[in-house]
Amino acid sequence: MAGTYGGLILYRRLLRQARPYWLHIAGVLLLDLLATPLVLLTPLPLKIAVDTVLGSRPLPRFLDSVVPDYVKHSSFRLLVLVAILQVLIVIAIRLQELCGYMLRTQVGEGLTLSFRAPRAPRILSIGSSTTLPPSSG
Numbered sequence: 337m338a339g340t341y342g343g344l345i346l347y348r349r350l351l352r353q354a355r356p357y358w359l360h361i362a363g364v365l366l367l368d369l370l371a372t373p374l375v376l377l378t379p380l381p382l383k384i385a386v387d388t389v390l391g392s393r394p395l396p397r398f399l400d401s402v403v404p405d406y407v408k409h410s411s412f413r414l415l416v417l418v419a420i421l422q423v424l425i426v427i428a429i430r431l432q433e434l435c436g437y438m439l440r441t442q443v444g445e446g447l448t449l450s451f452r453a454p455r456a457p458r459i460l461s462i463g464s465s466t467t468l469p470p471s472s473g
Contacts, residue, residue: 353450360443367436374429381422389414 354361380396387393389411395403407413 354447356450357443357446360439360446364436364439364443367432367439370432371429371436374425374432377425378429381418381425384421385415385418389418 384395384399388395394400395408395414400408403417407417
């Protein structure tokens, strides 16, 4: 029973000290959830290149309404579109990873500092009250 009570106190303290970072933690969660659709977009340019440029299938409906007619009727222009889509998808994935990394780092450092802050004055007072032995030099 004492272990459970101590655990509850610890979790309460953790939640209290993490309160200023709840929005940051929610942002990390949302960025991590955004990773899945971005990764699922990765094979789309290859599908367009194989099915539309090399094959005889039309563009997917969501792209058909956006892409101008002069691009739809040229294989070279479709390949350029495929290359641009691939680069944009990779940039979006890397940007998502960078933002997630920065946010996780900010939360981690802030929580580490907030966990250490209550002990810092006591440690500093202990350090300043001790004296160093005289140097032999």
